[in-house]
Amino acid sequence: MTISLASAVSRLGTETAFDVLAKAKAMEQAGRDIINLGIGQPDFPTPDNIVQAAVKALLAGHHGYTPANGILALREAVAEDIGKRRRCTVSPDAILIMPGGKPTMFFACLLFGEPGVEIMYPNPGFPIYESAIRFSGATPVPIPLHEETGFSFSAEEVLAKITPATRLIIVNSPANPTGGVVPRREIEILVTGLERHPHVAVLSDEIYSRILYDGVEPVSFLEFDSIRERLIVLDGWSKTYAMTGWRLGYSVWPKAIIDKANRLSINDHSCVNHATQWAGIEALTGPQGAVDTMVAAFDERRRVIVDELNSLPGFRCVNPGGAFYAFPNITETGLSSRQMQDRLLEECGVAVVSGTSFGAFGEGFVRFSYASSVDSIREAIARIRAWLPTAV
Template sequence: MILAERMSHLGTETAFEVLAKANALAAQGRSIINLGIGQPDFPTPENVVEAGRKALADGHHGYTPANGIPQLRGAVAADIHRRYGHEVDPDLIVCVPGGKVTMAFAMLIFGEPGAEILYPDPGFPIYRSMIEFSGAKAVPIKLHESAGFAFSADEVLGQINERTRLIILNSPANPTGGVVPRSEIDALVAGLEKHPDVAIMSDEIYSCMTYEGLDHVTLLDYPSIRDRLIVLDGWSKTYAMTGWRLGWGLWPSKLAPLAAKLAVNTHSCVNAATQYAGIEALEGPQDAVASMVEAFDRRRSFIVQRLNQLPGVSCVTPLGAFYAFPNISGTGLSSGALQNRLLEEAGVAAIAGTSFGILGEGYLRFSYANSLENIEEAMDRIGAWLTDNA
């Protein structure tokens, strides 16, 4: 068989590989604590589950509109207004099976040989993977540990040239937990006014997970870029619905029909019953969300304190999402080596920083979407291993 050359550019998500290896070790009887996978350890709220059950019982078993049922798109628009005060047209919302689909569509719309797309590094690995799959050149935006893993607006603006088609932003961020301050976003948007042909995709999937009194800064707050802004969000993280596969993209008027056309060509539509569950998640009680974020906040404080007590490790305090991204360069081991040895010898799964880009060397990602008891035991194991292997 002769494969398309573009398949050689398609990457993967290492977290799933580490998960498989951790599960295999656990199946052998090993005690494994998984701080690698990035999904809430809470169940989907029962009212949401019941809405999905009811939809199935009510006969919602068939195809739906490619961009999502009107009720769901209306619920998303209402939620955007409730949270941010912005009016949006429900017809510009395209509901898709998970957040990755919106980013993949954006790359396919803008990416081609000769084009450049800027993406955060360290960042979600699918950004670079899909950029390169599209044929475009992936240009990393450096995130600075000294700035809480935020970008420099001046540096980003300095990377734009006549080949730049799209800039990807992610705050709160995976894998760092970093939150970009409004001042940097203000400066970036002001500079982008000189580059009217460059589109922006803002990945805001962790928008409900900020700490220390910070409000989420949505790119919807900037009218000057609304006609070229794609906003990505969804249900997976906020409502512990990773397996339901439901996300949304808010598209500019010129792009929404293209995103809907891609939906027709790839997945036809989102699972019908899941869409009704999504409506209930947005319109029903939000108590479960608040409780989950409060639990993450307690774990965040604990894991950062413990990481900073480990020999050769330092960790800035993440202000969003549910990840810590400690600097492990003081251990003398590469990110990949430490990832593998902690799993195989200490029974703790974490993800090498290099899984998130070339600038991730010297870091590990820990997900604190796990119990305090497990996090404490994991830190004890890592501390003992580092002491024994210093």
């Protein structure tokens, strides 16, 4: 007898960065010297004041369940932080505390997606967007991100793709994998245009909103009142506070659907780790110097990696405006994105991620994470420079 699985399982994609990480770790264990520029994880430790807040919470007995939407003190801290950084007012009752960012993506797609529905998403973009859309039964409609505009999108191009079947548009700025930042003007045009399409909701993934360069100010969809009642905003602690393994995120929901999102939380994970939530409060309300230090280090690494990549034959790399990813064009090398990913790891000991891992429009590109030291970046590029003449 052969077991049968639901057809939806076959529609699930994956996040190739974790596959590359696993292979790189296996090669390291076998004795290879690997420089990992693949995984999107800060190489900084979680600041000590945040760690100590979690320890204090555990010692104080915060071991039990919490409300599914998170402890009130954390939701109040999130609301206050949003007010300071995004210059808008959000009620703690509109906030759900989540175990990371991905549950918000899945919840949004499950709430809006079904057969016959279209959901728009950035391409190249974070691979879980397309995976979650397909899993829901909806049709994924890619929003092309253009190298010549720094991997922003054209708001008019997005608006032109809207049909009566469109229910949700996913936006990510600053973006993974490109580091692209959507200019305020494009967001304003999109928001104004959406007034003609009241049936369309927006999921704005703003997880990298604190990691911006060259004095660029973050733009949040929360600033625009006309969209608030059909807007979901995703953010969290993983990138900003080097808390990837803590699995702590949050989302802001419209009044009309937050109860349904909260019910999904109850069905899915009950609640978020209790002590971790107290660590989240300390992260938001405590000293912010560690964040400034990390962003300054990322900025230095950004300048180094872009200069180094542009010095390689067959590579060209636009300057990322945010996050900690470079997304060079490699078409002139003659290698496909997957060939470049696999050969750099196997022949150079440098882990990167194929652009096609982030959608079909990622062909001809690879993602380098510069959440690693300047010395590691320089050594990785030196290896690639020495290897290229024999590889292409």
